[in-house]
Amino acid sequence: MREEVNLRSQRKNEHVQHALDQNPKNLISDFEKMHFVHHSMPSINLDEVDLSGSIGGMKFTVPLYINAMTGGSSWTKSINEKLGKVAAATGIPMAVGSMHAAVRHPELAGSYSIVREVNPDGLIFANVGADVSLEGAKKAVDIISADGLQIHLNVAQELIMPEGDRNFKNWQSNIESILNNVDVPVIVKEVGFGMSRETMQLLKATGVKYVDVSGRGGTNFAEIENARRSAKDMDYLSDWGMSTVQSLLESKEFQKDMTILGSGGVKTPLDAMKSLALGASAVGMSHTLLKYVEENDVESTIEFVEQFFDQMKKIAVMVNAKNIEELHGKPIVFSPDIVSWMEQRNIQRH
Numbered sequence: 001m002r003e004e005v006n007l008r009s010q011r012k013n014e015h016v017q018h019a020l021d022q023n024p025k026n027l028i029s030d031f032e033k034m035h036f037v038h039h040s041m042p043s044i045n046l047d048e049v050d051l052s053g054s055i056g057g058m059k060f061t062v063p064l065y066i067n068a069m070t071g072g073s074s075w076t077k078s079i080n081e082k083l084g085k086v087a088a089a090t091g092i093p094m095a096v097g098s099m100h101a102a103v104r105h106p107e108l109a110g111s112y113s114i115v116r117e118v119n120p121d122g123l124i125f126a127n128v129g130a131d132v133s134l135e136g137a138k139k140a141v142d143i144i145s146a147d148g149l150q151i152h153l154n155v156a157q158e159l160i161m162p163e164g165d166r167n168f169k170n171w172q173s174n175i176e177s178i179l180n181n182v183d184v185p186v187i188v189k190e191v192g193f194g195m196s197r198e199t200m201q202l203l204k205a206t207g208v209k210y211v212d213v214s215g216r217g218g219t220n221f222a223e224i225e226n227a228r229r230s231a232k233d234m235d236y237l238s239d240w241g242m243s244t245v246q247s248l249l250e251s252k253e254f255q256k257d258m259t260i261l262g263s264g265g266v267k268t269p270l271d272a273m274k275s276l277a278l279g280a281s282a283v284g285m286s287h288t289l290l291k292y293v294e295e296n297d298v299e300s301t302i303e304f305v306e307q308f309f310d311q312m313k314k315i316a317v318m319v320n321a322k323n324i325e326e327l328h329g330k331p332i333v334f335s336p337d338i339v340s341w342m343e344q345r346n347i348q349r350h
């Protein structure tokens, strides 16, 4: 038992260390293949821009959130504490990392619940994998008095890990049972490989209302899993999956019925605005904030988030959009390979 606890804690620490070592500049997202059209005579002032929105009845003024990462070890408890303070000061929602460790080993629960301790009134999301039992999902929500539950889909990561899962066909029925039995909104998310129209169609049919496409372009678990071991496994998969831009385009037809969230490779306020323009209701960041908070302190990370949001509003003025709805109607020019993706996948932008 003790050995299993140690292995889980060690695995989480290794994920965080390798994620910190990844250089996002080497990770190609498709945000650079998408361009806003500059507007030289805006009809709005900066202080009129309102990018507020909601996820499942939870209202927020800043459409950003800290996406799932840590918990399960003493190092990652300290990261959760720091990010929790950033979330509390800036008012942005925060998800904790996968809580399977806490569900199975109650002595690890404190490394997650610290987030609630430092942010008693904030919006906090629990996180579990799609193989979790209903009881486990409920427990995860209880441990941090969560306002929402993220269920992650990480099939690529599991298959690349020698010790990973090999059985997936119960995921859909599991998700359905959780949806029908927990009383907080359930967000189904990827972990950096993006989501296709086919996946979202299945999620919609299952009754899922909130989806985070979490695409390629930032944290890359194919590379992280390979960095953890000398025997490289499937290391040719480092560009597997779809970018956040492609995934949000794939989500177009579901945006009326489902709330789509955008994450994966968001490094700048411009990336975040492009995600909103493609239909995301809010934008998540993991690597960017993990790196910032680990290399700086809580105070400067709070300032970073505030400036990030301030700059998003400035970009809104430069495209003459007062709010997220207006942003959706603004012209966008895509590079040829994205146009080709849309043509071959039969995706209409509007």
Ligand SMILES: Cc1cc2nc3c(=O)[nH]c(=O)nc-3n(C[C@H](O)[C@H](O)[C@H](O)COP(=O)(O)O)c2cc1C
Pocket: 015, 016, 019, 067, 068, 069, 070, 096, 097, 098, 099, 127, 150, 151, 152, 189, 190, 191, 192, 214, 215, 217, 218, 219, 263, 264, 265, 266, 284, 285, 286, 287, 288, 290
């Ligand atoms: C160190 C680290 C640990 C992560 N652990 C989890 C996890 O436990 N559960 C999960 O759903 N996603 C996890 N993720 C994935 C993120 O939530 C996100 O989907 C992915 O990193 C893409 O966003 P990014 O490019 O901004 O990092 C983790 C990411 C990082 C960097």
